[in-house]
Amino acid sequence: xxxxxPLASAPSRALPPGACDAHSHVFGPFxxxxxxxxxVYALPEAAPEIHFAVRNTLGVARxxxxxxxPYANDPNAxxxxxxxxxxxxxxxxxxxxxxxxxxxxxxxxxxxxxLRFTEMRTPSGERYPGSVGFAALEAxxxxxxxxxxHAQLWxxxxxxxxxxPALLRLGVPLVIDHMGCPDPRQGPDGPAxxxxxxxxxxxxxxxxxxxxxxxxxxxxxARIRPLHDRLVERAxxxxxxxSDWPYVRIQPTPDAGYLADVAQDWVxxxxxxxxxxxxxxxxxxxxxxxxxx
Numbered sequence: 001x002x003x004x005x006p007l008a009s010a011p012s013r014a015l016p017p018g019a020c021d022a023h024s025h026v027f028g029p030f031x032x033x034x035x036x037x038x039x040v041y042a043l044p045e046a047a048p049e050i051h052f053a054v055r056n057t058l059g060v061a062r063x064x065x066x067x068x069x070p071y072a073n074d075p076n077a078x079x080x081x082x083x084x085x086x087x088x089x090x091x092x093x094x095x096x097x098x099x100x101x102x103x104x105x106x107x108x109x110x111x112x113x114x115l116r117f118t119e120m121r122t123p124s125g126e127r128y129p130g131s132v133g134f135a136a137l138e139a140x141x142x143x144x145x146x147x148x149x150h151a152q153l154w155x156x157x158x159x160x161x162x163x164x165p166a167l168l169r170l171g172v173p174l175v176i177d178h179m180g181c182p183d184p185r186q187g188p189d190g191p192a193x194x195x196x197x198x199x200x201x202x203x204x205x206x207x208x209x210x211x212x213x214x215x216x217x218x219x220x221x222a223r224i225r226p227l228h229d230r231l232v233e234r235a236x237x238x239x240x241x242x243s244d245w246p247y248v249r250i251q252p253t254p255d256a257g258y259l260a261d262v263a264q265d266w267v268x269x270x271x272x273x274x275x276x277x278x279x280x281x282x283x284x285x286x287x288x289x290x291x292x293x
Contacts, residue, residue: 002030005046005246008054009257013264016274020062020281021256023177023210023242026051026081027068033077035070037130040122043070044246048081054245055088058260064242064285065091066152067116072130073099075112082111090285092116092152096132097139108147113285114175115144119155119163134163141170150175150206150284157182157192164196168204175206175284178213178244179231184223188230200235206284207231209263209276210242212254221262228266236272240281 005027027033027046035043055063065078075093082089092114093107118131127133137144137151144151150173153160157180167174182193199205209231214224231239241263243256267273281287 001042002045003042005044005050005054006253006255008057008243008245009255010057011059011257011260011264013261015059015260015264016270016278018062018282018287019060019277020064020240020285020287021055021058021060021243021245022064022240022281022285023066023208024051024054024063024245025068025248026065026077027070027246028077033071033080035068036074037070037072039070040128041248044248046246048084051081051245052085054256058243058256061088062281062285062287063089064113064240064281065089067092067094068248069094069118069128069130073132075107079107079110079112086111090287094130094132095140096136099140101143104143104147104149108149112149114150114152115140116152116154116177119153119159120181134167137167137172138170141172144172148286152177154178155181157190157196161192161195164199164205168199173206173284174204175208175240177208178210179207179224179227181214182227184214184227188226193227193230197230197234200231200238203238206238206240206280207235208242209239210244211262212244212247212250212259225266232267232272232276236275237280239276240284241277 027044029047073095078091091112093112094116117134117137152175154177180196211224215221243259245256247253
């Protein structure tokens with residue numbers, strides 16, 4: 001089943017030149033790139049031209065695509081999108097240790113700068129079909145280091161607290177999805193989240209400020225702000241922002257333009273906004289200054 005991808009409103013306040021949406025997805029076109037795994041959600045019609053229209057509406061010059069689980073270890077839809085906008089887009093793919101060196105090198109040349117590893121589960125408790133767990137990162141780490149790829153980690157804060165000590169020893173840059181998926185009820189001093197913040201402040205990790213999956217019903221953002229504020233206070237040099245468009249499995253569907261406004265309203269300081277939306281992602285995702293346009 002496919003559904004139209006949501007559009008976005010324009011932010012009420014323009015984003016800084018060179019701003020990057022560091023977490024979004026492309027799906028399709030499905031006649032060229034059908035999913036290869038069973039999907040646990042309706043597939044949005046989010047082809048590259050629609051993704052471009054949303055970026056244009058938001059006023060973001062750059063974007064980082066994250067591989068959706070239904071495409072498993074086949075990033076061809078993402079690679080095609082990047083090839084159509086090589087100055088504007090980078091990608092994070094999914095694979096396990098069976099991938100060969102030439103494939104990894106081809107992906108890296110095509111704009112894929114990282115691999116995603118997932119310990120989160122579906123609401124029924126199963127692994128998302130097409131996802132790859134943290135164990136694969138341990139096997140892939142030497143090759144990722146050699147070609148300059150980072151690891152993107154999607155897990156709960158408690159899972160991260162358990163695994164990060166070992167993963168940090170692998171010597172691969174680590175990027176945490178969705179603010180580390182803490183329990184907002186524990187607040188910023190919850191032990192798992194506080195430990196992650198300490199590692200960020202020490203420069204050991206990167207974190208994505210992607211808030212929409214932490215809210216109740218996709219809209220209750222106020223309870224997330226203390227967590228967000230702690231991250232900005234302690235580790236602004238290690239943060240990037242993402243919308244998570246086109247919002248699979250989130251109801252009501254968020255508005256990316258509103259989320260961009262929230263990002264700026266919560267940070268306030270113009271220099272910090274520029275750091276989080278422009279300078280940090282340029283460094284992490286290998287964007288050059290001349291690629292702002």
